Amino acid sequence: METVIGYLRVSTREQADSRLGLEAQRRAITEEALRRGWDVRWIEDAGHTGRNDRRPGLQEALRALKRKEARALVVAKLDRLSRSVQHFARFLDLAQKQRWALVALDPSVDMTTPSGRMVANILVAVAQWESEMIGVRTADAMAQGKANGARYGRARMTPPAVVRRIVRLRNAGHSYTAIAATLDANNVPTPNGGKHWHHETVRRIATKESAA
Numbered sequence: 001m002e003t004v005i006g007y008l009r010v011s012t013r014e015q016a017d018s019r020l021g022l023e024a025q026r027r028a029i030t031e032e033a034l035r036r037g038w039d040v041r042w043i044e045d046a047g048h049t050g051r052n053d054r055r056p057g058l059q060e061a062l063r064a065l066k067r068k069e070a071r072a073l074v075v076a077k078l079d080r081l082s083r084s085v086q087h088f089a090r091f092l093d094l095a096q097k098q099r100w101a102l103v104a105l106d107p108s109v110d111m112t113t114p115s116g117r118m119v120a121n122i123l124v125a126v127a128q129w130e131s132e133m134i135g136v137r138t139a140d141a142m143a144q145g146k147a148n149g150a151r152y153g154r155a156r157m158t159p160p161a162v163v164r165r166i167v168r169l170r171n172a173g174h175s176y177t178a179i180a181a182t183l184d185a186n187n188v189p190t191p192n193g194g195k196h197w198h199h200e201t202v203r204r205i206a207t208k209e210s211a212a
Helices: 013-018 020-036 056-066 085-098 114-147 160-171 176-185 199-211
Strands: 002-010 038-046 072-077 101-106
Touching (some): 002 020, 013 038, 020 072, 038 072, 176 199
Parallel strands (some): 072 101
């Protein structure tokens, strides 16, 4: 008999305590195991979300598969393994590299068969396409935002003491260029950590503080 890992998961502690969801998954896998002659090693994650891959039971299962202690990872439903197409695609890729099979009973994804491997490859391609499209949409949105005057990246913070110093010098009649030169002479870092102040930076800080 071939050894497979029957992986069971429920998300909440209430579901874990009731055992109803876990037992329903166990029955579905047991029926398939009887039909196909599998010897099932049961591993479960009771009370762990499918959005996190660092589940203790799942990690135990992956270590066992890597050590060739089982031929396949079997789940009753695809969302018991992962709720993300991209995460699921990573599992498929890992299975192919380490030469073990992934079987989801609902919907049917069975890497022990040629048609199941075809479906798996399609899912991997879809996940890759989805990832690339997200990147394209993000880049397009940022380009449009920049065209409309939006600014991206880490916010630049000027220490309050430096702001007060700029305002005090400005109120004393110093030009923005003179204030920048004074800050340089005193080795005061710019908002982004640079060594040389620009008069436009000084003007922006002074103007913003005056409008506050």
